[in-house]
Amino acid sequence: MEKAGNFNRTEIPEGVSMRIFEEDGGRNRGGNLDSEILIRKAFESSVNQGIELLFKYYYRPLCSHAVRYVSSKEVAEDIVSDIFFKFHSEQIFREVKTSFRAYLFTSVRHRAFDYVSMELKRTASMQVAECVAIKPEQQPDQITQYEDLYQDVENAVNSLPFKRRRIFIMHRFEGKKHLEIAEELNLSLRTVEAQMFQATHQIRALIRDKWFVLLLAFMQ
Amino acid sequence: MKSVINRTLIFTYFSGRATALQKRSIEEWVTNTSNLEQFYIWLQEWELENLQYEVDIDTGTARHWQRMYGQEASDITVAEPESLPGKNRFSFLRRVNWLVAASVLVSICTGSWFFRDNIRYQVYKTDFNETRRLELSDGSKVVLNSNSSLRVPRFGFGKETRKVLLQGEADFDIVHTPSHQKFIVSTGKDVNIVVLGTQFNVYARPRGTKVMLSDGKVQLRYQEGKEKKMLTMTPGDYVTMDVYGHANLQKTNNPQKFTSWKSHRFIFEQATLQEVGHLLEDNFGLKVLIPDTTLAQLTVSGSFTALNGEELLEILTDDSGLNYEKSPDGKSITLSF
Structure with a gap:
């Protein structure tokens, strides 16, 4: 029996937010790394406690960030979960040179980028793939390409016709089954499936136009 | 051209409204390691302000322990008394006893002095x-x-x-x-x-x-x-x-900050733990000792609802992974990492 309750600490009253800074943290320079001093201290006394704090501070923003790329709650949480698992089981916390925050966010962004390119590759026709000359120097070395990607995904989703977008979000984002959506929207199962197919295609087509070369290169 | 990189610009950029030129200067700016750290601090802040959905941390952590430790996960408690000797949870009864003792003491000490004035x-x-x-x-x-x-x-x-x-x-x-x-x-x-x-x-x-x-x-x-x-x-x-x-x-x-105590709220703006300790001493008679000077200078921001000193302390320590230990007589509390 899984007893998640063991890991729950006292609920924090609603609307409470707290940040702990180093004294000079407010000036946003120099003190940045040290703002994780409490987490590092926690790791010193117990790894589990450190991990728990990492979850507390970063799990929500990380999932929220990942979902912008993959537009699925489930996939986003899988990605974040994988990263925490690796971080913990391979004891990466012992060797990271950056802040834990920077490490976790970078990993999530890489993994999400990976995921999008996998999806594109899976659906790319061989013809296109052959035409594309892969240039390794086109790997995403600029940080802004990550923001560009999730913003393009967001715009692609937004560009879907209203009904299609709704079905897409219900399925991908809220994790509802085709049949559930059909019942909820009073549509036939076929319509839902067709709309989902169209939506996925449309989004991929939009992303591919701009990203195919880069994402493919990134995969090498 | 050099544009100033600040929180507002980065937030504009995260929400997809930055110009090509601004993006270019951000790219340059993040090549500096400490700027890159700042970039992720802001990304975290921005995500928290614009959460895409209500993420459930408990499910996430439960899944993690399950993956790490499998079935035995239920036997591991993070706040194990052995690993955290300082963490002390008091039973309700003991808390009441302590309060009674404290108020009796206060009445005895101050009562005689006030008596004069009572007329x-x-x-x-x-x-x-x-x-x-x-x-x-x-x-x-x-x-x-x-x-x-x-x-x-x-x-x-x-x-x-x-x-x-x-x-x-x-x-x-x-x-x-x-x-x-x-x-x-x-x-x-x-x-x-x-x-x-x-x-x-x-x-x-x-x-x-x-x-x-x-x-x-x-x-x-x-x-x-x-x-x-x-x-x-x-x-x-x-x-x-x-x-x-x-x-x-x-x-x-922020005048509410001064009077929030009326509704049992505590508002801190970059208050050092030392100052929080003073507040606990003033209002709840709890003497707070912070032997570590670095810790005493850490600051707290935010607003908290707590009915008593220990509740406030519990919220603060819980959220930050700090420990507190109460002295045997219940009059002082030691905060440590």
Whole structure:
């Protein structure tokens, strides 16, 4: 029996937010790394406690960030979960040179980028793939390409016709089954499936136009 | 061209509204490692302000423990007493006992001293962890914070003058009389607050005096060294006076911060843990020891609802992974990493 309750600490009253800074943290320079001093201290006394704090501070923003790329709650949480698992089981916390925050966010962004390119590759026709000359120097070395990607995904989703977008979000984002959506929207199962197919295609087509070369290169 | 990289620009950029030029300067800016760290701090902040959905941390953590430790996950407790010797959870009963003991002690110590005054003054008094709302005979309203006392003359109040004596902290809402009679709050430390009709908060404890004015106008009469001084305050002003009688006038744009104690809220703006400790001592009689000087200088921001000192401490330590340990007599608490 899984007893998640063991890991729950006292609920924090609603609307409470707290940040702990180093004294000079407010000036946003120099003190940045040290703002994780409490987490590092926690790791010193117990790894589990450190991990728990990492979850507390970063799990929500990380999932929220990942979902912008993959537009699925489930996939986003899988990605974040994988990263925490690796971080913990391979004891990466012992060797990271950056802040834990920077490490976790970078990993999530890489993994999400990976995921999008996998999806594109899976659906790319061989013809296109052959035409594309892969240039390794086109790997995403600029940080802004990550923001560009999730913003393009967001715009692609937004560009879907209203009904299609709704079905897409219900399925991908809220994790509802085709049949559930059909019942909820009073549509036939076929319509839902067709709309989902169209939506996925449309989004991929939009992303591919701009990203195919880069994402493919990134995969090498 | 060099544009200034700040939080606003980065937030604009995250939400996809940055120009190509701005993106270019961000790219350059993040090549510096400490800027890159700042970039992720802002990304985290921005995500928290624009969460895509309500993420459930508990499910996430539960899944993680399951993946790490499999079935045995249920046997692992993060706050294991062995690994965290400092963490102490008190039973309700012990907490009550301690409070009773504390209040008895306070009554014995202070009771005899007050007795003298009891004839001349009506004394309103609060224990640790108690606030009290009063209405004076002239209709003025006072909310008394924990561990405070207000002495109101039994005879003559509202006739010649309206003068009260305050020890501790209180929030005043003074009625303006037709005869423009002055209302004076004396803190007994050569500080008198003279008002006509107004709303203000007075903090008069051994560590110093603070007055915050929300509405109206007050005059602060005080003694600095041998000199008698006077200061007029306007709404939003707050004055802090140190133990030497030196006054410092500042403006606040967050007056609620000073009176949030009325609704059991604690608002901190970059308050050091040391300052939080003082607050616990003033209001709850808990002496907070922070042996580690780095820790004492860590700051806390945010607002918290807590009915007593230990609850507040628990929220603070829980959220930050700090430990606290209570001394055997229950009068002091030691904070550590």
